[in-house]
Amino acid sequence: MPHRFLVLVVGVLAALALALAGAAAENAAPGSFPVTITADNGKVTIAKRPRRIVSLSPTATETLFAIGAGRQVIAVDDQSDYPKSAPRTTLSGFTPNVEAIAAYRPDLVVIAFDPKGLSGALAKLGIPVVLHDAPRAFRGAYQQIRQLGIVTGRVAAAERVIARMKTRVGALVKKTKNRAAGLTVYHELSPDYYTVTSKTFVGKVFALLGLENIADAADGSGSGYPQLSAEYIVARSPDLIVLADSVCCGQKPSTVAARPGWNRIEAVRTGSIVRIDDSLASRWGPRLVDFFRAMATAIGRLSP
Known part of the structure; x- marks a missing residue:
């Protein structure tokens, strides 16, 4: 075998070995x-x-x-x-x-x-x-x-941990998705009506459970975190309101019900307002299952 060809073959094999080693590093x-x-x-x-x-x-x-x-x-x-x-x-x-x-x-x-x-x-x-x-x-x-x-x-x-999360989330989705058909949700990040759309991690929780997010149609910038107006929220009259500003900002069903005109919202009239710990709704670790469970429970109370 010519020396130059041998060098080329060795070089290719060495490069391949390095590539395989890099690909296997995470495994x-x-x-x-x-x-x-x-x-x-x-x-x-x-x-x-x-x-x-x-x-x-x-x-x-x-x-x-x-x-x-x-x-x-x-x-x-x-x-x-x-x-x-x-x-x-x-x-x-x-x-x-x-x-x-x-x-x-x-x-x-x-x-x-x-x-x-x-x-x-x-x-x-x-x-x-x-x-x-x-x-x-x-x-x-x-x-x-x-x-x-x-x-x-x-x-x-x-x-x-991952396997348990997938199993539990899957079971909650299977149990809940049909019940959520036709129901709408508003997720409140702050009292000035910042929220999330289905493009965000939290928004995907609602989507996977079968809920329609009222913010999706109002995100003109596509940021995933639009600020809605009170008039828009009242007009859309969501079936479920999720308060992720209960710890930071003291929001609760009574403060929401006291907002001008909000007594006309379906979620307020039926008491379908869920206070969720701010940290639980903003983190994406193992307690994601707890967030899914809280939302599934709220949907279960809404559906017949």
Whole structure:
């Protein structure tokens, strides 16, 4: 075999081996390190199983504890209020202090936002960062759980959590979808009528359960988070109102009923107003099942 041809063949085989290794990085044997995942901040390699994790993402905090990695977590941000045993601190995921984070000597930091180049600043200090933005679909949420399982050495536990979630969500949808036919919903993010459409993660929950979202027809910008007018909401008269501003803004059925003209809305007349914990309606981790269950229960009360 000519020398040049042999070199070419060896080079091709080496390139193929590298490609296969990269493709298999996320499917490494459970608990084996190093591992590489592709997060929202690009490829992230974790050299060894982390023992000092800092989570600046409430959703990631819930997931880490759900997959059995809680003992590896040494600090969480000021918004991570679940589970109660999480080591909550004054760290902020919105206005992060790089020095304060680094002071915990983390070997992994998980974030949901990357303000002011946080991930880059931590990378310069040799601290690996996994960025998990809010997904727009359930598949993305499951993938994030899977990736946290990979980087913490909890692959099997993460897969069990995902399997349970899919099974329970599927059962709730099967039980509820026919009952929701023809029913409309308004999901309130704030008392000034910001809401979500079916393009968003929360909106997809309503769509999967079979509800019609009144905001879909009013999202002229296509942002997924339009601000409606009181007149529009009253005119559409949704069958179900979901208050995701009960904790932050003190909204409840009585405050909604007291709004001018809202006594004409079907949901107000029938008392079909659901207060949902703000955090439950804004996170995409394992407690997603609880959100589905709360909505399925509300639909069950509406339908004959």
